[in-house]
Every structure is written in C-alpha cells, then in structure tokens.
Amino acid sequence: MTTQAENTSSGLMAKAVKEGIFAGFIAFGMFLLYVGIETYQNIDNQLVWRTRWGLLAVFVVVAAIGRFLTVAFFKPMVDRRKLAKAKTGVLEISSEKSFFHKHFLKIALIALLLYPIGSVMLFGPQGSLKYVDNFGIQILIYVMLAWGLNIVVGLAGLLDLGYVAFYAVGAYSYALLSANFGLSFWVLLPLAGILAGFWGVILGFPVLRLRGDYLAIVTLAFGEIIRLILINWTDVTRGTFGISGIAKASVFGIWSFDVSSPNYFPKAMGLATSSAWYKIFLFYIILALCLITAYVTIRLRRMPIGRAWEALREDEIACRSLGINTVATKLTAFATGAMFGGFAGSFFATRQGFVSPESFVFLESAVILAIVVLGGMGSLTGIAIAAVVMVGGTELLREMEFLKLIFGPDFTPELYRMLLFGLAMIIVMLFKPRGFVGSREPTAFLKERKAVSGSFTKEGHG
Amino acid sequence: MEYFIQQLINGLTLGSIYGLVAIGYTMVYGIIGMINFAHGDIFMLGGFAALIVFLIATSFFAGIPVALLLLLMLVVGMLMTGLWNWTIERVAYRPLRGSFRLAPLITAIGMSIVLSNFIQVTQGPRNKPIPQLVTDVYHIGDITISLKQIIIVIITAVLLFAFWYIVNKTPLGRAQRATEQDRKMAALLGVDVDKTISITFVMGAALAAVAGCMYLMYYGVASFNDGFIPGVKAFTAAVLGGIGSLPGAVLGGLMIGLIESLWSAYFTIAYKDVATFGLLAFVLIFKPTGILGRPEVEKV
Numbered sequence: 087m088t089t090q091a092e093n094t095s096s097g098l099m100a101k102a103v104k105e106g107i108f109a110g111f112i113a114f115g116m117f118l119l120y121v122g123i124e125t126y127q128n129i130d131n132q133l134v135w136r137t138r139w140g141l142l143a144v145f146v147v148v149a150a151i152g153r154f155l156t157v158a159f160f161k162p163m164v165d166r167r168k169l170a171k172a173k174t175g176v177l178e179i180s181s182e183k184s185f186f187h188k189h190f191l192k193i194a195l196i197a198l199l200l201y202p203i204g205s206v207m208l209f210g211p212q213g214s215l216k217y218v219d220n221f222g223i224q225i226l227i228y229v230m231l232a233w234g235l236n237i238v239v240g241l242a243g244l245l246d247l248g249y250v251a252f253y254a255v256g257a258y259s260y261a262l263l264s265a266n267f268g269l270s271f272w273v274l275l276p277l278a279g280i281l282a283g284f285w286g287v288i289l290g291f292p293v294l295r296l297r298g299d300y301l302a303i304v305t306l307a308f309g310e311i312i313r314l315i316l317i318n319w320t321d322v323t324r325g326t327f328g329i330s331g332i333a334k335a336s337v338f339g340i341w342s343f344d345v346s347s348p349n350y351f352p353k354a355m356g357l358a359t360s361s362a363w364y365k366i367f368l369f370y371i372i373l374a375l376c377l378i379t380a381y382v383t384i385r386l387r388r389m390p391i392g393r394a395w396e397a398l399r400e401d402e403i404a405c406r407s408l409g410i411n412t413v414a415t416k417l418t419a420f421a422t423g424a425m426f427g428g429f430a431g432s433f434f435a436t437r438q439g440f441v442s443p444e445s446f447v448f449l450e451s452a453v454i455l456a457i458v459v460l461g462g463m464g465s466l467t468g469i470a471i472a473a474v475v476m477v478g479g480t481e482l483l484r485e486m487e488f489l490k491l492i493f494g495p496d497f498t499p500e501l502y503r504m505l506l507f508g509l510a511m512i513i514v515m516l517f518k519p520r521g522f523v524g525s526r527e528p529t530a531f532l533k534e535r536k537a538v539s540g541s542f543t544k545e546g547h548g
Numbered sequence: 549m550e551y552f553i554q555q556l557i558n559g560l561t562l563g564s565i566y567g568l569v570a571i572g573y574t575m576v577y578g579i580i581g582m583i584n585f586a587h588g589d590i591f592m593l594g595g596f597a598a599l600i601v602f603l604i605a606t607s608f609f610a611g612i613p614v615a616l617l618l619l620l621m622l623v624v625g626m627l628m629t630g631l632w633n634w635t636i637e638r639v640a641y642r643p644l645r646g647s648f649r650l651a652p653l654i655t656a657i658g659m660s661i662v663l664s665n666f667i668q669v670t671q672g673p674r675n676k677p678i679p680q681l682v683t684d685v686y687h688i689g690d691i692t693i694s695l696k697q698i699i700i701v702i703i704t705a706v707l708l709f710a711f712w713y714i715v716n717k718t719p720l721g722r723a724q725r726a727t728e729q730d731r732k733m734a735a736l737l738g739v740d741v742d743k744t745i746s747i748t749f750v751m752g753a754a755l756a757a758v759a760g761c762m763y764l765m766y767y768g769v770a771s772f773n774d775g776f777i778p779g780v781k782a783f784t785a786a787v788l789g790g791i792g793s794l795p796g797a798v799l800g801g802l803m804i805g806l807i808e809s810l811w812s813a814y815f816t817i818a819y820k821d822v823a824t825f826g827l828l829a830f831v832l833i834f835k836p837t838g839i840l841g842r843p844e845v846e847k848v
Binding site for chain 2: 112115116119120121123124125126127133134135239245292293295296297299300302303304306307308310311314315317318448449452455456459460463501502504505507508509510511512515516519520
C-alpha cells in the first residue's frame, strides 16, 4: 500500500514538474513579444522598442511555478475533497442553519441602515464621504442594476447584453427633463422608469422572437445604437461633452441641498455645512430603491407572471403548449427589467450631476451581467454579494496606497483595476460556475421550503 | 458612378477584414456553441504582434523587402495569436465546457477585459503609429486602387479558399464537422474532440491575426482598445450571415463593410455604426437565423 502511494506521489511530482516546465515554455512564447519587448515613442515621436527580459523572466517563472503547484498540490486536494463529499453523500445544502444564516437578511439590512451613521461617527462628515459615496452608493447602484437585470436574465432566461441602454435612457430622461422643464427628482424618478420601460417594449417587441445568442447580439447592438445616438445627436444631448449641472434631489420638495437656498437641509436641521449630508441622503434613496426592486422581484416570482417567466426559462416549448403567450411574457420581463434600469439611471444622473455617453459603454453591461452570473442567477443575496465583492474590490484598489511601498512610487493601482476585475471574473467562474449562491428558493412547495441546487435550474434559451 | 465604384472597393477591403475575424467567431460558435467574446482582442493581439515584428525587423535590417516583411509579420502574428487562443481555451473555456451556457460567456468577457488591459499595461495606452508599408496606388479612369487594398482582398481570398479546403476536404475538417454536429457521437467514433476544438481555436486565431496585420497595414496604427469595435462588427457579421456558417461569415463581413463605406459616402459618417446595427436588427426580424443560417430545430 505504502509503496503504491509513494509511487503515485512520485509519479505525480514528475508529472507536475513536466507540466510546470511546459507551462513555462508556453508562457515564454506568449509573453515574448508583449512583455519581453516594450514599444514606446521617443523624443522625435518615433515608435521604437527596448527589451524587458527581467519582467519576461518573472512572468515565465510565475507561470511555471503556478502550474507546478496546481498539478502537484491544488488539484489532488480538490479531487480528494470532492471524493470525500461524494462518499459521505452530504448534499451541498444542509438543512440546519446557524443563527447568522437564518437572520442574514435582517442583519444585513440593519447594518446597511446604520452604515452612513456609523461612518459619520467614526470619520466625521467629511471623512465619511469616501465610505458613503465611493463604496456605499457605488455598490448599491450596481446591486440595483444587477437585480433589475436579474429579472431579465435570471428569471426569464433572456440573455441581455445591452442593459446599459436602459440605464442611459433613465439618466438622460432625468437630465434632459430636469434641465429643460425644471421638473424635480421625485416627479422624474417614476417618469424615467416608465420611459425606460417603454423603450424596453419598443426594442423588445420586434426582437423577442429571436432565440438565444441572436437575441444577445441584438440587445448588444441596441445598447451601442443608443450610445451612438447620444454621442451624435448633439443638438439635444450635447454629444460627448455631456450634460452637466443636473439638479440635485430634494428632501421631498420640503428641504433642498443647494447651499444658497433658504431652506438648506443641514441648516434647517442645525448641522454643519457639508456635502456629506447630501451623499447620506442619496445613500438612503438608493437603498430604498434597491429594497423596492428586491421586494417587487420577490413578489413577482409568486405571481402568475413570475411563475411564467421561470417556466419559460426552463422550457419554452412546454410553456407554449400550456398556452402561455411567450412573446407577452418575455416582453413584460424585458420591460420590467428596463424600468428598474431607468430608475437606477435617473438616480445615477442626480448623484453625478453630470451625464455623458462615456458612462454607458458596453463594458458596463458586461460588468452588470457578470455580477448577475457570478452571484448565481436568480439569487438576490448572491447577486448582492457579487456586487460587493466585484465593485467594492475594484474600488478598494484605488485606496491601496501601501502597494506603492512594495512596487515603488511609480506603481498606480488604478491601472490594474480592470485587469484584476477581468481576472476575478474568470477565476470565480472557474471555481464556482453556478455563482456564489448556487441554490434557489422555490416559490411553490409541498410541505416545507427546501433549497434547490442551482444545477437543477436551466438558464433558458431566449 | 466612379464615386460609387470607389466606395465599393473601399467597402470590399474593409469587409474582407471583418469577414476574416467573423470566421473565427462563427467556427467557435459552430463547434462549441459559445460566443467567444475575446476573439476581437485576439485580433488586436495579432495587430500588436505585427507591429512589434515590424519594429524589430526594420531596426535590424533597414532595407528588408516589403514582401518579406509582411510575410514575417503575418507568420509571427499567426503563431502568436494561435498560441494565445490555444492557452485561453485550455485555461478559461475547457473546464467550463460541461457547465451551463452563460459560464463560458462570462469567462470570455472577462478574458476580453484582461487581454485589452494587459496590452494597455504592458505596451502603454497611447496609439502606436507606424509608417506606411505599401504606398503604391493605381489609377483606372477616376478610380483609385491602392496596392494595400489589392493585397488585402487577395490574401483574404486565398485564405478563404485554403480554409474552405481544410474544412471540406481534409480529415481534420471532417473531424471538425463531426464535432460540430454531435460532440458525443464524434467522440464515440474516435474523433479526438478536445484536440479538434483546440485546433479550431488556433485556426480562428490565425485568421484573426491576419486580419489584425491587415488592419495595421491599412490604417497604420494600433491601439489596445482596437479589439472591441472591429470585434463587435465582426460578430455582427457572423450573426448576419447566419452564425455557424462559414460562407455566411464572409458574406456578412462583406455586407457590413459595404454598408459602412456606402453609408459614410452618401449619408452621415457619424451614424455608420447605427446603420450597421440597424441592418442587423432588420435582417434578424425577417430571417431570425441570419441570411445563410440553418433554421433552428426545436427539440422536445
């Protein structure tokens, strides 16, 4: 027994060394031109090159050692764990839950409600700006967008690659209507949602009978068309300059956040003059919007239309034979998702005070879709976790000043933000293809509610 | 009329480049049913490989003949992107092959972000201009044809023929078609499915490298975010022609090239991409599986 184990382990080592060397050669070939050679413009503005063998060597060594460790230690470990799991026969979803698990949502909600107050108490009004605005609001916007897209992708199974178009419609609706007609945020918030939903119907109607990836490319095309129109219709949208000076949201029309106004909110409340109060106010607005989105999604899932969406995702032909109008069902999903995108868009416009087509590129759609899939399609909690990890993680990178001490003063972490975001997308997907939360809560059940593994749900072909 | 023919020639050139990239999309889609979002960035990598080879070759051998230089750029670019796409498939797509449909799509989008940012970090964010390689221009009446355009169209035609031959007449092509039709059955009949899929990725990448090299030669500039717009257009071309169909990809590429140059010539240049995407939506409304696509069979 022991000799056999030793044999296999030495065989494994030999294999790992071989694989590592092979990976090193591959990495050498891959990075030879792109890392080994640097192209730059010299003083005469001519393109010239120089070598970077040291950096290339680092890449090659990292690739070789990484592959060696993966083959020799990491993969056997994962295999062993899988085998042990299969032997004990324990399902991934255990029935007993800890206190934290059971009350996770309540705890999270209370934490979110206290978050701005806590950060003001800890860092003062000015110091809290960073935490409330850069982290809190930024993450919550993505949570809301991802929950909106979740209705389209996660529930109805329609692959939408141009979701950012509705975000843009919402943002520009607010910006234009507020600049030209002086309407307030509270009038325009529902209006922006309705307009975005209306666009969802207009765009969705002709194309929703397309299936699968054809629908994906058409939605991508619509996203690009809306962006190009925003760039080129300069009379209305001012093109790439964007629209600035967008009105701030008021506290339901009673108090305002303009310093010059007589009923300036902090003055009325007896607080110090600071922009932090406005950000905290915005934080609660977006939190409320998120909660509305979640509430509507949860309720819709129990309604006939929500059940029809999920049925459509699982099997379109069965749906049709049961008499479900697939086009109308898809259209409602598309429009509902678009409406939430519109809400988020108008919030985005009032938060930034500035909108330009730059904010609505395809990358945004991809990021939102990635959050939905990484979170585990259909799972609201999972999506929120994914948004915190992905958006919060990349925001955190802006703060990492200490990295400069390690990599030298020229090191700018911002440069690597998207690179790491992409790598994180790939790595999370490779290890958790079903997303962070791989289980689904059924809306219909016989005696007790049991979570269903995500592997049993389909992803739709629409 | 001369103006029209002139635009036709320009459109044909552009369409050839799109068509070459579109083949990579359509082949990968045909064989594993996945949108390889990173393909546009493979095209960009090919352009950069050609750029770097150009710089090195011209600094060592100042008087190198242009034909040899072009050949060198093409070959190195093809090897480079082939290696990259092979590795990408192994690392990011193969582990997810049995998984659900959106998982490889997300890794492909992630890979696309990684590739463009990798080049931005390693080669800098600025545009990289190179001098004109081929400057000869011919005049026929009022029509101007540059040698560049002729080279692009001829190389595309030759490659397409070679490709058509490989897919339709060789054992490798037979394995590819078998894998496309039924992966499990092909594996049972002794086709090495993993190898076939890898080779498909390498072939697609090689064509993208050729397109990237042509793009560099035609426009004389390379940039890290060159992959996205041509990539989306090429993907649009593949869908327009009917995704999974090789002649469809080329037809779609040519159509998009022509629409773009004719729209820019007769209407506003600002809305040329809107015209392209509008055409796509319009065609798909009437032919939901593209121009040459097979009608989708519904299995219960």
